[in-house]
Amino acid sequence: MNEGDERALKVAVLGCGAVGSQVVRLLTEQRDDLAARVGAPVELVGVAVRRLDAPREVDVPAGLLTTDATELVSRGDVDVVVEVIGGIEPARSLILAALDNGASVVTANKALLAEDGPTLFEAAAKAERDLYYEAAVAGAIPILRPLRESLAGDRVTRVLGIVNGTTNFILDRMDTSGAGFSEALEEAQELGYAEADPTADVEGFDAAAKAAILASLAFHSRVTASDVHREGISEVTAADVASARDMGSVVKLLAICELRPGPDGQDQVAARVHPAMIPRSHPLASVHEAYNAVFVESEAAGQLMFYGPGAGGAPTASAVLGDLVTVARNRLDGTRGAGESAYADRAVQPMGETRTRYHVAIDVDDRAGVLAAVANAFADHDVSIQTVRQEGRGADAQLVVVSHSAPDSALSATVEQLREMDIVREVTSVMRVEGDAE
Structure with a gap:
């Protein structure tokens, strides 16, 4: 399509729940503004739902509602499919069908992207269509x-x-x-x-x-x-x-x-x-x-x-509409946005090798040598102690230890050793510490 072509860009929405209903509302209420921003009219041509008679937050014209999502995404005249039904299936199959039939896709589906994103990105690249997903992380916050x-x-x-x-x-x-x-x-x-x-x-x-x-x-x-x-x-x-x-x-x-x-x-x-x-x-x-x-x-x-x-319907819908405008502009210009970037192909580091810090609260016997024994348990695993404080006396004695940075496996092994020590009645709390001195 060439810039300036006044043929309306046709949009199909999959799902009309908390997010989908707000997408439909914004598409309707901001029709004129969206047309000005995109450069052509944006027409909602269908909304796929599970039940036609389900209560909804917005009124959707009955003629737009359909329970046949597969038929909707397979129409050759749909320019952009918005997927906000969530989950793995049928969302994955519907997105792949939309791309295969020439539509670009905007999705908020974090679970699907995190499980099988490469399949979707490869399908979008093969179809030479956009796959945008700003709404999948942090609602309205523009982070992706x-x-x-x-x-x-x-x-x-x-x-x-x-x-x-x-x-x-x-x-x-x-x-x-x-x-x-x-x-x-x-x-x-x-x-x-x-x-x-x-x-x-x-x-x-x-x-x-x-x-x-x-x-x-x-x-x-x-x-x-x-x-x-x-x-x-x-x-x-x-x-x-x-x-x-x-x-x-x-x-x-x-x-x-x-x-x-x-x-x-x-x-x-x-x-x-x-x-x-x-x-x-x-x-x-x-x-x-x-x-x-x-x-x-x-x-x-x-x-x-x-x-x-x-989160929330309106904030998430805001991110969806932002992607939709970008994708629609690309359709007008005959271009595509950036696809998947995985060139670095870095390995994922196991959690045990990742350096973290621990806060450990330990109920101990209040007797001589306890602090030294606890310190030795940390030293046995080459974990350095940043701070230690004692609270209470007698039966209620507790040590609170904060470590320096160390491999998580070493910190975990330290905690297990503490649990097995005779002087330790209970390790009452273990939590990682972030954001200050290593």
Whole structure:
């Protein structure tokens, strides 16, 4: 299509839930503005749904609704397919069919991209069509485009982020009110921040998928969700949060993607999701409620932070529409945007080799030599202690140890040795520490 051609660009939407309904609303309400931004009218030609009679947040003309998603994406006249149904199937088959039938695709499907992104990228390249997915990570926050385009001439070394609003809300409530995990989760569910089944959020699956996408873009390597070390927040206790507060820190579920030297000296990708203590002076510590933030470090640009609502129908739809405008402009110009960049092909570093720091709280017998014995356990695994403090006396004696940076396997082995020592009654808390001295 040549620029200036007034044939309407035809858009099909797959899914009309919280996000899809807002996409439909924006396409309708901003029709004139979108036409001006794109350079041609944008026409919604179909919305695929599971049930025609299901209640929806917006009114969709009955003539646009269909339960035959395959037929919709197979129409040869559709220019852009927006996929917001989520999950692996039928989303994967529908996206591949759309590309095969000549449509470009905008998707918010983090789970599919993290599991089988290469298949989608290869199909888009073969079809010479766009595959855009800004909405897959951090809702309305523009983070993927800066990584893919704005920082394309720089070397990104680290991406550290709060990328799940549900867990951030829960941990924030535990910090500000002293609530336990179950109590904070219940409040999140009452307010609509957490699903009835919160497993994907609280066990870190959602954040791990996003971490895989961020690492792939930042480090030009293929990283899948299975490559990301994952721990959730269901085991975080009020005592952990209180201990962090005593250290001048706060507990956050972090997605951490970084370049780390491998055994041969070549850079490897380390990708992990887990709760961690960070100093209250760190920019991510001030991210409250269900908000998201991503902190990027690069060699030339230095430190950058992206902040905003990380979920919700309207914010996510905003990111979808941003991609749609770009893809539509490319269709008008007969061009394509940047595809997958995996030229670096870096190996993924095992979690055991990744250097981290631990905060360990240990209930011990209050007798001479205890501190020395605990210190020796750390030394046995070549782990250096940064700080140690003792709380209480007698039966309530507790040591709180914060280590210097060491391989995670060495720190884990240290904790296991502590658990087997006669002088240790219980290792009550183990949590990683991020964001200050190594």
